[in-house]
Amino acid sequence: MKKVILALFLFVTIINAQNKSPKIYSPEPHYNFGEIVEGQIVEHEFEIINQGNDDLIIKDVRASCGCTAVQPSQKILKPNEKTKIKIEFDSRGRLGPQKKYVFVFNNDPTASQYQLSFDAVVIEKPNNPFTTKKPKLVLSTKEYNFGNVEEGKILEANIGIKNDGTGTLQIKDVKTTCGCTAVLLNTKVLQPGEATTVKINLDTTNREGQFIRTVSIYSNDPENSVQIITLLANIRKKK
Numbered sequence: 123m124k125k126v127i128l129a130l131f132l133f134v135t136i137i138n139a140q141n142k143s144p145k146i147y148s149p150e151p152h153y154n155f156g157e158i159v160e161g162q163i164v165e166h167e168f169e170i171i172n173q174g175n176d177d178l179i180i181k182d183v184r185a186s187c188g189c190t191a192v193q194p195s196q197k198i199l200k201p202n203e204k205t206k207i208k209i210e211f212d213s214r215g216r217l218g219p220q221k222k223y224v225f226v227f228n229n230d231p232t233a234s235q236y237q238l239s240f241d242a243v244v245i246e247k248p249n250n251p252f253t254t255k256k257p258k259l260v261l262s263t264k265e266y267n268f269g270n271v272e273e274g275k276i277l278e279a280n281i282g283i284k285n286d287g288t289g290t291l292q293i294k295d296v297k298t299t300c301g302c303t304a305v306l307l308n309t310k311v312l313q314p315g316e317a318t319t320v321k322i323n324l325d326t327t328n329r330e331g332q333f334i335r336t337v338s339i340y341s342n343d344p345e346n347s348v349q350i351i352t353l354l355a356n357i358r359k360k361k
Contacts, residue, residue, distance in 0.1 A: 141175075142174075142175050142176040143174050143175070143176050143230070143231055143232075144172055144174035144175075144176045144177060144178035144179070144199075144201075144228070144229055144230050145172065145173040145174030145178070145230055145232070145233075146170060146171075146172065146173075146174075146178055146226065146228050146230040146233050146236045147170070147171045147172075147173045148168055148169055148170055148171070148236075148238060149169055149171070150168065150169065151168070151236075151237070151238050151239065152238070152239045152240065152241075153166050153168070153239075153240040154240065154241055154242070155211070155240060155241070155242035156242065156243065157242070157243045157244075157245050158213055158242050158243070158244055158245070159213070159244075159245060159246075159247050159248070160213055160214065160215075160216065160217060160244050160245065160246055160247045161213060161214050161247055162213050163210060163211065163212050163213070164210070164211050164213070164242070165208060165209065165210050165211075166208070166209055166240060167206045167207065167208045167209075168206065168207045168208075168209065168224070168238050169204060169205075169206055170194065170199070170204065170205050170206065170207060170226065171199075171202070171203070171204050172199035172200065172201055172202060172203050172204075173201075173202070174201060174230065175201050176201070177198055177199065177200060177201075177229075178198070178199040178203075178228060178229065178230065179197065179198055179228060179229045180193075180194055180197045180198075180199070180205070180226060180227070180228050181197075181227045181228060181229070182226075182227040183207055183224065183225070183226050183227070184224070184225050184227070185209060185222065185223070185224045185225075186222045186223045186224070187222075189209055189210060189211040189212070189222045189224070189240075190209065190210045190211075190212075191207060191208070191209045191224045192207065192208040192209070192210075193207075194206060194207050207224065207226065207238070209224055209238075209240065211240070211242065213242070213244045216244045217244050217245070217246065218243065218244060219241065219242075219243050220241060220242045220243070220244055221239065221240075221241040222239065222240055222241070223237055223238065223239045224237070224238040224239070224240075225237055225238075226238065255287075255288045255289035256287050256288065256289045256343075256344050256345070257285050257287035257288075257289045257290060257291035257292070257312075257314075257341070257342055257343050257344075258285065258286040258287030258291070258343055258345070258346075259283060259284075259285065259286075259287075259291055259293075259339070259341045259343040259346065259349060260283070260284045260285075260286045261281060261282070261283060261339075261349055261351065262281055262282030262283075262284075263281060263282075263351070264349070264350065264351055264352065265351070265352045265354065266279045266281065266322075266351065266352070266353055266354070267354040267355070268324070268353070268354065268355040268356075269355070269356065270356045270358060271326055271355050271356070271357055271358070272326075272357075272358055272359075272360055272361075273326050273327065273328070273329060273330055273357050273358060273359050273360045274326060274327050274360050275326050276323055276324065276325050276326070277323070277324040277326060277355065278321065278322070278323055278324075279321075279322045279324070279353065280319050280320070280321055280322075281319065281320040281322065281351055282317060282318075282319055282320075283312070283317060283318050283319065283320055283339070284312070284315075284316070284317040285312040285313065285314055285315065285316055285317070286314075286315075287314060287343070288314050289314065290311060290312070290313055290314075291311070291312040291313075291316075291341060291342065291343065292310065292311055292341060292342045293307060293310040293311075293312075293339060293340070293341050294310075294340045294341060294342065295339075295340040296320070296337065296338070296339055296340070297337070297338045297340070298335065298336070298337050298338075299335050299336045299337075303322050303323060303324055303325075303335065303337060303353070305320055305321065305322055305337060307319075307320060307321075320337070320339070320351070322337060322351070322353065324353060324355065326355065326357050329357045330357050330358070330359055331356070331357060332354075332355075332356055332357075333353075333354070333355040333356070333357050334352065334353070334354055335352075335353045336350050336351065336352050336353065337350070337351040337353065338350050338351075339351070
């Protein structure tokens with residue numbers, strides 16, 4: 123009788139030993155990043171669980187093109203133990219729907235190349251607000267001719283300035299080629315669509331003949347940061 127019981131015990135032990143095996147499992151083997159902006163680097167951690175009754179050995183982790191998988195900190199999992207596999211996806215140079223895979227090589231006899239996956243939709247990077255919302259300085263005229271004038275008079279010209287851009291226009295400075303003009307601005311900050319006036323006074327005292335001077339306007343217009351107004355006059359001596 124004892125021999126029969128011993129034989130049965132050995133038989134059950136052998137059967138149990140044969141049935142012992144690891145089982146790899148992830149509660150979320152697929153992850154969706156949704157929409158991401160081109161150039162963005164996103165991360166996710168997949169959880170790995172050993173649902174078997176023997177040690178799960180993670181031999182290697184490999185990722186498909188365009189992403190990086192970090193090896194788990196724990197490569198041998200006892201039954202019911204957990205670990206995490208971190209992945210990074212670099213979306214630079216990619217647009218549209220993306221689907222990538224991560225393969226976990228392990229000793230589970232039924233899933234030796236366990237597959238994880240993720241997808242994302244890469245959208246175009248929005249334009250820089252400094253380029254989409256840029257100011258644009260527009261002058262009502264770039265040349266003002268006073269014509270024939272008598273020496274000694276103070277001449278006045280009013281030049282319109284408008285912001286035809288989509289960003290805030292800032293007039294940083296106004297410079298003249300001589301001390302003969304006085305420039306007055308109502309405001310130095312113009313919102314899109316706003317306008318102001320540059321008032322230029324020209325003193326013709328002790329001047330004679332053809333007279334040419336310039337007024338330079340410096341602003342934050344990215345395409346034309348310096349604009350020049352040319353002043354012309356033919357000054358005749360006072361009779």
